[in-house]
Amino acid sequence: MSMDGLFLNKIKEEIKNELVGGRVSKVYQLSNYDFLFVLRSKSKKQELVISASPEYSRIHLTKLAYDKPSTPPTFCMFLRKHLEGGKIKDIKQHNNDRIIIIEFETRNELGDFIELKLIAELMGKHSNIIVTNNDLKIMEAIKHVSPFDEQARTVHPGATYTFPESTKKDPFNLDEVDKFFKNNDNFNAFEIRNNFEGLSPLFTNDLLFQFENSRTDIFEIYKRLLSDTLDPTLIKGTKSTYYFYDPLSIEGDRVKYESLNDLVDAFYFKKDEQKKVKQKSKDLELFIKNNIKKLKSKIRKQKSELEDASNKDIYRVKGELIKANLHLIKKGDTSITCLNYYTNEDIKIILDEKLNPIKNSEKYFKKFKKLKNSVVYLENEILLSENALEYFNLLHSQLETSSLNDVDEIRLELELKGYIKKRNKKGMKKGKPNFLTYYDEDGCEILVGKNNIQNDYISNKLAEKTDMWFHIKDFPGSHVVVRSSEDLSETTIRTAAILAAYYSKMRTSGSVAVDYTKIRYLRKVPKKDNSFVTYKTNKTIYIDPTEEFVQNLRMKK
Known part of the structure; x- marks a missing residue:
């Protein structure tokens, strides 16, 4: 868990320095749980990502180009109605927990100034984005939690918002931290996390690693890790991770960033994009793969038929030989053995006893002409099948590097070619391709x-x-x-x-x-x-x- 309470404490300060005093000019809903806030702050454009995604919950400024859907879902329209034009007064963190509160000053429908709070709970599968008034009365949330759910806090319009209960201590209260280490001789990573709010396994494991590999007092190491100059670090490996300093306990190639926002922006952009594309293109990928499989099977069958048809000349030869040996054949004969003057070897030719010699000859010539025509037909069909296979292989390759808008264009292309049924295009805008x-x-x-x-x-x-x-x-x-x-x-x-x-x-x-x-x-x-x-x-x-x-x-x- 890279974005723990400590990391949020650090990145919150970066965001606060950039956005407090700024105004929201536009809100976009990038996917089910991901939102992009476009702001004007300190005379420049800023973009803030807030995600309640179960896998990638986070908050950070972004400089990257996210695809912005043209049609806003219901919750996005709510955010636009109440927050666009609003001024950010403050950005806070609740008790070093993974909860960020953004306080807005905006106007209601009567034009009066009011204060609203956007509360981002960045807690993995329990993440949520909630808007309340200044008295913490819930106006709306991206995820509703029923008052009849005894296992969770109620999150529903009209209810009063309550913060998650916790008995953990403030990790920035150094007196409490010092007391904990002095009173516990056999502490472990779990105990440390269980006593102090917002500490992740990444931090506590690294704290113990540095303690065990040095002669320094653990409290001194703890203070240094919390107060050191920021060193935003991405560590590449089987499972890449990141943190606000360089954790010595984790092996891997290091990539350094100028700010925590740049670090998080780079780390999640590709992961998030890949996940969304995979979800959006799942049916297309299955359709394309099935067509590739069918076309490969079809081409094998067509080539087998072509190989059979390529033996057409033997039927012409048999027709000619019957014609050349009419004097040796009587009606009712079932076969004739004669010299094949193409090979200078004897050949046995099967005859239809119900037909006379001329009709038997014509039967073989007819078979020859049919196969001759089928060769031309099959060669053309194989070419068409191979072109189609090349096309679907190309689509499959393109899908692997697609963005969300690219997936829409591939779907549109298949619809226009009649491969798949057209979907409802309500709200879609036509424009130039998204190259x-x-x-x-x-x-x-x-x-x-x-x-x-x-x-x-x-x-x-x-x-x-x-x-x-x-x-x-x-x-x-x-x-x-x-x-x-x-x-x-x-x-x-x-x-x-x-x-x-x-x-x-x-x-x-x-x-x-x-x-x-x-x-x-x-x-x-x-x-x-x-x-x-x-x-x-x-x-x-x-x-x-x-x-x-x-x-x-x-x-x-």
Whole structure:
């Protein structure tokens, strides 16, 4: 548990310094339990994420580009009605617990000033976001808890909000902490957590680790850990974690951040996005995988039929041999053995005793013509099946790097092609595809398409003939376009190539081949989706894509 009471105490101060005195200009509900507050504070735009997600409950400022849904759910509309235009007066933490209280000054429907509180309980599966008046009367909450539930506090409009009960002591009361350590010789991590509010296993385990590996008094270590200068640290490993200082008890590669907000922002953005995309695309992924499986089976069957049909010439030969040996056949014969003048060997030909020799010959010629036609048909069908398989493999690859809006575009594409039924599009707004825009250190604009709709748009509609186009060699991937009529620097070429490799199936590979050429040399592939292109006069560069490099690039929001 990285975001414990101690961590919240530290990050609360960062948020408070940035937002107190600021006003809420917009509220977005990013998913079921995730909210984005857009504020104007200290003459600049700020964005605050508050999440009551069971897995990723948290609060932090963000600089990253979250997808903002155009249609607000009910609770989001409530927040907009009561908090937009409101001024943040204070941000507090309740008793070092995982509870943050944001106090607002706003106006009611009559225009009178009132004070409201937004209470964020960041407690894993028990997380909640609750709005109360100044007397703690609950106005609304993202999760309601019935008054008939004897196991939990009532959280329902009209009820009075009560904080969770706790007998734990304040971990910042150093006299109490000193007394605890002096009066307990055999303390353990659980005991420490059980006596003081807001301490996580991460903190208490590291405290004991440092105590056991040094000759320093444990109380002195405790004071140092609480009062040290912030050292926001991400530790990468099988289970990555983070904290407000660098915990010595945890092994792994370290990544340092300038602030706790930057640390939390980076840690959760990708995790949160992946989880939401997985939930939203679950049915699409199943549909695509099933189609890939069916098409592979269909192609195997078609190729088997083609192999059988490829033996068509033997039927023509048998028809010719019957015709050449009519004088040897009598009606009622069931077979004839004669010389096959193509192989100079005897061949036995089965006859239909109900037919005369001429009719038997015609029967074999008819079979030959049928198989000959089926070869042409099967070859065409196999080509169509292989094109469809290539298309669904591409969609599957694109789904792996999709954002929430990308999933909507892939779904729309499948609907327009008639593969799946159209969903109700109430509230959806049509606009340009949701492609990505990056800027390299030279300031060059680099466009990245992450699905067929986006690829077609940036390569065939948006790009100029003189722009440079990048694509991973011989594998499905994104179209990448550098918008410049000038010769590109080595830095820009490498940056665009890294983006092309990163947004592909080869993102975790090394020495990835990426082709690049001018847009003017692209050609659409007949009978295929518009995003399928061929190209010529290209160059190839080999690069190693890294997530860290891509995350450090400047993006257009």
